[in-house]
Amino acid sequence: MPRPRSLDLPITLDRAGVPLHRAIYDALRDAMLSRRLRPGARLPSSRDLASQLGVARGTVVEIYEQLTSEGYLAGRHGSGTFVAAKLPDRWFSAPPTAPTRGVSPRGPRLSKWARSLDVPPFPIAPRPPARPFRSHIPAVDAFPSELWGQLLARRARRDDKLLLDDADARGYQPLREALTDHLRVSRGVVCDEEQLVIVSGVQRALDLVVRLTADPGDRVWIEDPCYAGVHVVLDANGVAVVPVRVDDSGLDVRAGIRSAPDARLAYVTPGHQSPLGVTMSIERRTQLLSWASDSGAFIIEDDYDSEYRYEERPVPVLQGLDRMGSVIHVGTFSKTLLPSLRLAYVVLPPALVEPFVRALANLDRFTPTLSQAVLADFIAAGHFGRHLRKMRELYAARRAALLEALESELAGIVKVVGASAGLEVTVRLPDDVDDVALCEQLAASSIEALPLSVFTLKGRATQGLVLGFAAFSPARLKRAVGVLARVIRGRAAGVT
Numbered sequence: 001m002p003r004p005r006s007l008d009l010p011i012t013l014d015r016a017g018v019p020l021h022r023a024i025y026d027a028l029r030d031a032m033l034s035r036r037l038r039p040g041a042r043l044p045s046s047r048d049l050a051s052q053l054g055v056a057r058g059t060v061v062e063i064y065e066q067l068t069s070e071g072y073l074a075g076r077h078g079s080g081t082f083v084a085a086k087l088p089d090r091w092f093s094a095p096p097t098a099p100t101r102g103v104s105p106r107g108p109r110l111s112k113w114a115r116s117l118d119v120p121p122f123p124i125a126p127r128p129p130a131r132p133f134r135s136h137i138p139a140v141d142a143f144p145s146e147l148w149g150q151l152l153a154r155r156a157r158r159d160d161k162l163l164l165d166d167a168d169a170r171g172y173q174p175l176r177e178a179l180t181d182h183l184r185v186s187r188g189v190v191c192d193e194e195q196l197v198i199v200s201g202v203q204r205a206l207d208l209v210v211r212l213t214a215d216p217g218d219r220v221w222i223e224d225p226c227y228a229g230v231h232v233v234l235d236a237n238g239v240a241v242v243p244v245r246v247d248d249s250g251l252d253v254r255a256g257i258r259s260a261p262d263a264r265l266a267y268v269t270p271g272h273q274s275p276l277g278v279t280m281s282i283e284r285r286t287q288l289l290s291w292a293s294d295s296g297a298f299i300i301e302d303d304y305d306s307e308y309r310y311e312e313r314p315v316p317v318l319q320g321l322d323r324m325g326s327v328i329h330v331g332t333f334s335k336t337l338l339p340s341l342r343l344a345y346v347v348l349p350p351a352l353v354e355p356f357v358r359a360l361a362n363l364d365r366f367t368p369t370l371s372q373a374v375l376a377d378f379i380a381a382g383h384f385g386r387h388l389r390k391m392r393e394l395y396a397a398r399r400a401a402l403l404e405a406l407e408s409e410l411a412g413i414v415k416v417v418g419a420s421a422g423l424e425v426t427v428r429l430p431d432d433v434d435d436v437a438l439c440e441q442l443a444a445s446s447i448e449a450l451p452l453s454v455f456t457l458k459g460r461a462t463q464g465l466v467l468g469f470a471a472f473s474p475a476r477l478k479r480a481v482g483v484l485a486r487v488i489r490g491r492a493a494g495v496t
Helices: 020-033 046-053 057-069 112-116 145-157 173-187 202-213 228-236 253-259 282-295 350-364 369-380 383-410 435-443 474-492
Strands: 073-076 080-083 196-199 219-224 240-247 265-268 298-302 327-332 344-347 415-418 424-428 464-468
Touching (some): 020 057, 046 057, 112 228, 145 369, 173 196, 173 369, 196 350, 202 228, 202 298, 202 350, 219 228, 240 253, 253 282, 265 282, 282 298, 369 383, 383 424, 383 474, 435 464
Parallel strands (some): 219 240, 219 265, 265 298
Antiparallel strands (some): 073 080, 327 344, 415 424, 424 464
């Protein structure tokens, strides 16, 4: 019976300027050092390897003997030749070699884009359980997990080949239809489902919109202070960021025109400015739309958490006032449902629909369909509307508890400037309080707060705190405000 042939080895011979014997030796040793040949792996017999490489068997025998004497290989009588369980320590790093002419000896280099990437403003690894006042997170413990699980199981049991095959790059059509109906009624969006595209998060939407509407070096308005996530997208795409100040009426459009009348794009959060919490006035909205129409610019409207308003009805979106196709409306389910859902949507002007979908299909192919189908069922059955109403009541109670505690403990010390909507309350501190140092001291007392000053891009930074309340009970919020008050008073008295 013929002896079975061993598998070919994962090696490539580099004969440039070296004898064949040395080239085979180097290839085998490099394969072991790089773990392509792992400790304990069985090598082909000398006959088989000689046949594979087209060399004399004696050459392979000599190389095997040399590697065995150096501790790389171990022979087992009657079993063959194996990679040693422990390689010689002195050989764990390859010896230096003369660099090839014209090639840097430092190894491969990253691109300018990769080297320009800053530390992301988002956690890379899962964070520990939330502590007051972690911001931008909903009350995930109040999410109807059992109901969601039932809808998911029902979808998974169906023999629906549409969910198992390639999908529409624009998103699952029933979800787009259900979401279009919801946005028309609840947010005043004017569109049909052909303009609405599902994406895997707001960051993906922002990145594609910036690529499609601005070239490297073009100027782009952003609010100052500003949501950190958009800044990293703009920097990564090489555009020139133009900070435009925000006051109690929102983005100062006239200031933007004075700074960069030729900007190609503007990013705004008009329903609930991030991080100050103000709402853009109707006068400013009109000015912004007029500037975009006159200059041929686009506007990104990030409507990230405006579903939650507590003192008045939700403000109709900027997109609903647009008559020239300038506004790109972006929203997410990370705040209204779950951060882990990673589903967002973009309502595009007609002229941008085809370019955006082409870009999305080229880069992502499509967004995973199963979670879209479950969300479509959740919305169509009325669960989404009921969940929003329930969460508005829950968050209103938690917000009221936080505001009451701030008034009780810190009246005259902090000033609430943004509390009418969303999942956070923003407060201003006295100018002589260093909000970054304060947050570091609070962290030592198991309190999480964001310093307002870090959101400022230009000019004098406002000292303040962004205090998330949505994920915490009234009792926890009141205790946390007590800690906050003790730390602030201690710092004022010189106690750190």
